[in-house]
Amino acid sequence: MASPSHPLRGLAAAALVALAAGGCLKRGPADVTGSTGPVEAGRRDAQAWAARFEANPGDGAAAIGYAAALRQSDQHAQAVAVLQQAAIRNPKDLPLLAAYGKALADTGRYKEASEVLGRAHLPEKPDWRILSAQGAVADQLGDHSLAQRYYEAALKIAPGEPTVLSNLGLSYALSKRLADAEKTLRAAAATPAADARVRQNLALVLGLEGKFADAEEVLRRDLPPAEAAANLATLKTMVAQPNSWKAIKSAEDKKPAKASKVRAAAAKPAESTPTE
Numbered sequence: 001m002a003s004p005s006h007p008l009r010g011l012a013a014a015a016l017v018a019l020a021a022g023g024c025l026k027r028g029p030a031d032v033t034g035s036t037g038p039v040e041a042g043r044r045d046a047q048a049w050a051a052r053f054e055a056n057p058g059d060g061a062a063a064i065g066y067a068a069a070l071r072q073s074d075q076h077a078q079a080v081a082v083l084q085q086a087a088i089r090n091p092k093d094l095p096l097l098a099a100y101g102k103a104l105a106d107t108g109r110y111k112e113a114s115e116v117l118g119r120a121h122l123p124e125k126p127d128w129r130i131l132s133a134q135g136a137v138a139d140q141l142g143d144h145s146l147a148q149r150y151y152e153a154a155l156k157i158a159p160g161e162p163t164v165l166s167n168l169g170l171s172y173a174l175s176k177r178l179a180d181a182e183k184t185l186r187a188a189a190a191t192p193a194a195d196a197r198v199r200q201n202l203a204l205v206l207g208l209e210g211k212f213a214d215a216e217e218v219l220r221r222d223l224p225p226a227e228a229a230a231n232l233a234t235l236k237t238m239v240a241q242p243n244s245w246k247a248i249k250s251a252e253d254k255k256p257a258k259a260s261k262v263r264a265a266a267a268k269p270a271e272s273t274p275t276e
Contacts, residue, residue, distance in 0.1 A: 207235035
């Protein structure tokens with residue numbers, strides 16, 4: 001483990017858009033691309049979107065597609081620049097603003113992201129994905145009570161949505177409300193649409209509570225026994241750190257490493273943030 005705070009990065013980042021999904025878990029085999037095929041396809045996509053965008057920088061759809069391709073290759077600053085150009089030309093394009101807000105959050109520009117996301121949907125017609133993203137940004141800014149209000153508003157529109165419940169559970173964890181975090185994450189994990197990332201967030205909270213047997217049981221649903229055991233050992237080490245909660249808070253300003261040994265099982269939450 002690189003540092004006491006390292007396994008915790010995913011916890012704060014999970015609520016972000018971007019963030020990578022929460023948890024302190026190792027990637028499973030299914031999450032690793034073993035061939036160059038997808039990489040080559042991604043480059044072709046990026047080139048195609050780049051050509052379309054350069055021909056018309058005001059094309060919101062082209063900007064969104066080009067930015068998505070850039071973000072897949074970890075060119076987050078470039079993605080922000082592309083979306084910013086298009087947003088200046090299209091200040092009322094809501095999908096474009098949603099993508100721009102998410103990209104800003106990916107680069108740690110949370111205050112700007114909050115402002116942009118606030119304009120990315122209408123008060124009379126709120127979008128639960130954007131509400132969840134606004135909650136994620138509020139968590140990153142340390143305003144957990146505001147974040148939780150955003151998540152609760154999102155759940156009124158999309159009751160039982162596991163990604164929102166997962167974000168809410170992590171927000172409770174950041175507020176040291178571990179009993180509420182466990183209850184919420186168990187509800188999220190119990191939904192048919194829940195994926196491994198939601199379960200890994202639950203395992204993280206169980207570990208923070210010292211419920212290691214329960215955490216291992218959850219981990220084994222998605223990981224081979226050896227990997228589950230390795231992640232459980234990471235959890236135990238993390239919880240044993242005297243500054244665990246301080247590390248969780250400081251992790252809010254850090255971006256998860258791209259391919260760390262201890263990180264979530266997937267690159268981003270499925271639908272907890274504005275889609276591109």
